[in-house]
Amino acid sequence: MSVKYQIAQITLVILAGLSAFPGSCSAIDKRSFINDDDRFMALRDAAYHDDAANAELHASALASYDIPSYVDYYRIRAHLLKASNTEIVEFINKYEGSAIADRMRNDWLSLLGKRGNWDIFDQQYPLFVVADDNQLRCYAVLSKAVKGQKVNIEAQNLLNAPRDYGDGCYTLVTYLTAIGQFTQSDLWTQMRMAAENGAQPLAQRIGKLLELPEKKITLLFDKPEKLFKQGPESNQSSRELFVIALGRIAKSDPSDAAALLSRFSNRLNEEQLSNAWAQIALQSALKLEPDALAYWVRADGATFSYEAYQWRARTALREGDWKLLKNAINAMPANLKNIPTWIYWMGRALKAEGKNDEARKMFAGIADQIHFYGQLSLEENGQKIGVPIATRPVSAEELAPIEKNPNMQRALKFYSMNLRTEGNREWNWELRKFSERQHLIAAELARKNNLLDRMVNTSDRTKSEVDFNQRFPTPFNESMYKTTQTLGLDMAWVYGLIRQESRFIMTAKSQVGASGLMQIMPATARYVAKKMGLDNFVPTQVNDIDTNIVLGTNYLNMVLTDLGGSQALASAAYNAGPGRPRAWRAKLTRPVEGAIFAETIPFNETRGYVKNVLSNATYYAALFERKPQSLKARLGIVVPKGMSASDAELPDESKQ
Template structure:
């Protein structure tokens, strides 16, 4: 049920929120009262401030800036001369002058003086770094490398793929070794969704300079084609000799597999290899057992480095699904090193492949690399090493350390932006304030967020600690008085329910998705009506989904229903809650033999659902430790998924 989150419209009482409160935070209420109640230690720090007409004008300015509407932003900003967020007013006025209505960088100099003045006035702030990011895209398009390099050196976040590509283009233009730059580009050119104009210029430039081979460029273009970016693919690598095979594999991988068995000899060894890699990827996404055979044929031919990131990752998954540990090991050996190191999944499965080969000492070394990570694969690695998955010892912070957080400018600004329903900007301010904090400071900030009921910030902030931890903050349990009796009545595991809510909404009560799911448990309207009828909730209407107790009741009952419908498997039920029971059953139907839950989870075809299931079950294990001091083997929790013919479910 979890989709991209956005915040719902205000309830009337939200319009009197205070500077220290966030719109998206949950609240407790005094009995028979509709007034928000602050924790006592923070009551005196909040003075009610109504959302004014000027605030609404500021919100309109932000929307006009999002659309790069120069005229409207100039008009609105002129009426906000004395607004407290003067930097945002200036930013929203300047940014549309840098980009056209389609989001492309403008190739002119008209806003340069304004940008320089802004960066000087607001240097060191989150928004200055954001504007510098914007300007770097303009400077890169302009090929103004002297100014680009000077500004890039000051870009703190450095998290924009296009900017990275422009940086490599700048170095290339100044005569740096093209072969080295091509090697550096492998860490950048991973996801075609973020390439934009800059990366589409970089690849052919590296080919022309002799740093990248035409085959390597075609491989990058093929990765774009696999994702549906056909025009981009041609710009990156030119015509692809197996372009028709890519299209055929996307449309019907089973047919493409059969056809290529007959025609593969017409192609060069290199093109045969990459074609089998593409066919293997799309077969694997269909959970077709022929994926293992396609990838074996590719492995015999070689050219692993010319496979896309998607094909490299699905090669591992195809091997896992087939229990082909030789293919799993070879696939991970042939991965882009950046991709391999980025996801602990590949370190864990490499250890498992070594263990299957009887190389126990090397397998142990692999597991040790991720055993201190508090995630799904970190937990599984710890179990392989015979270690417990108890939550780590709690580090406590003092009241003085917590109180110091209330004066942090980024938090004060973030809270006010949340109060205006500007969550994106609020998160930017909050997260910028967290930079360079010690673990103790992060825990103090998380506790401060808890006291002002910003539970998503509690989780986000506590999640960042490296050595000192407080898992009661990383895995908080708000609404326990409401959720516990509901779970107890239907015998629903409370730790699992909390693990799911943490993943669904981060405890933002009024969160809603692009498809209409809402509340703590992100319940869909049609699902809510179905469950309400089944449990005898009379007079139910969908506007009641915003009520905490109603949302928890319907979400918990639905979770229990899918668990029963799917034979008590937490893996299948978690997948069903996210993607629907029919899909979960169809994925199980594709199994050819009993499969361990971790392999089933890793080979779920939908990226969102695959990530969701692993996070929910990892969360559940830690919630069990935090709430009860008990731990269960994650492997046992995942269980074994047995093949079963798909049946039509009446559940939505």
């Protein structure tokens, strides 16, 4: 229970002179709250704590609140498990077509799925507009299965991200196993993916379906080396567990796992042997070990997870094996091979083969897209990165109707209360109905209300009419210019980093405690302040804009200097700490392009972060310098420790 919630309840008790137990109040003293917004916050808090009694009291006192739909939603949300279908239907009908009605339908569908009420579920699911809930996707497939449809292929395609599983997906796996649409092989595939992702709860559930002792699953995750000191037994379960245990052992030491597999390989069939090498190869690849390449070759014919498909390609990329890279991309499922990442690298593989016309076609397919691989593709086709022609400015006449739009007004109201979840829900709901021009107008509305993150995200959605001044804003330009000039730091890069870090939300605070525009961790702030000789520094100063910029840029300059001036390495260091990119660089056996280094960063978050920061920086530089830029030049070459950038000479890929 939140502190705010507890305080609100204690205040009610004291002022009303009633019992000190939550939910026991029979009246509310109006002096308990400063205003109706304050009371609405208490209603919301009560709803999220399933405190139906207090939610009802708060809702009753908000009969004239200016957002009645949310008052009604939180009133029902507080007793959702006990709410009747009639009550929910009445709410949805009353507010049909609104964001909050769709949110209620989402909640209701989850309950219908859990209860197995498939007739109503099937009526309501097609009406769910946002359709972003993976549990509901699993329930939808489960409903088809219950009604006798063959869904195993659809389920296999859906069940590929174990960390996103929940009740709906667990139940789907269980039911498909019971009716014979999931085979033992399918279950072992799910078990391997669970082990790859460290998803022990899923593994325990799959283990029950495979009739495995719970202790074995626990041992598999915690002490896999103790499971098979004498190798696998002759039964299938023992052999399959041995394959998975090798993957778990490889998380610590791939070479130990490889030695163990070689010792007992004669006890496995061909499929199990391939899967075992794939398990080891993935962990070796994530450790950026050169041996991973040989492991992937031996894993040919294995059943790969989506992560494994991509890391086989990344290993080939890091080691400069363009032929294996091409084969690895060709083997990917269509929905993977057709994302910009692998379109670009397939183009590079074709170029390495001398198939320049085919390569140019691949690059041309994404060169007009405003992102990292769109920029690189543009350069591969002989162009530099510039800024689109400026669009017609938004007029006051265009802004007026968007400003008066009820959904946008609700969103702005929620943002003013720091309720970003509700604000984003209302804002994005209305954007669905907007033309591209209206997106740009809405972005200006966000700018007018100092919601720069909304401005950026809204403007980012347009394709034909693009406004880079919205997409790449430069607030606090005077402070930024002064600080970066003093340090000799590239201001375009700093803005590119801030755009990725906080989207210019001045009060942004991450789950791990990073604060402000440049998302500085408390320990980092203290360290930098001490290095700079800032006397009497206190942690709260990190939220001051100028202080945040000074500390962030100084830290960025420190890691840039430490990492030899590479913006790719320094960006990685800013996100993951300086020790990790040093370790990743130490694994290099040869110089690599910055783009290859970025794509083969083993942390998903940091990999995306570095690509986005340097992509942003390139666009900012084009805006600042008013001339075309090169992302490739900005990425540079990343060299093994001990080699200088001037000594590094990349091979001509077209000759390989």
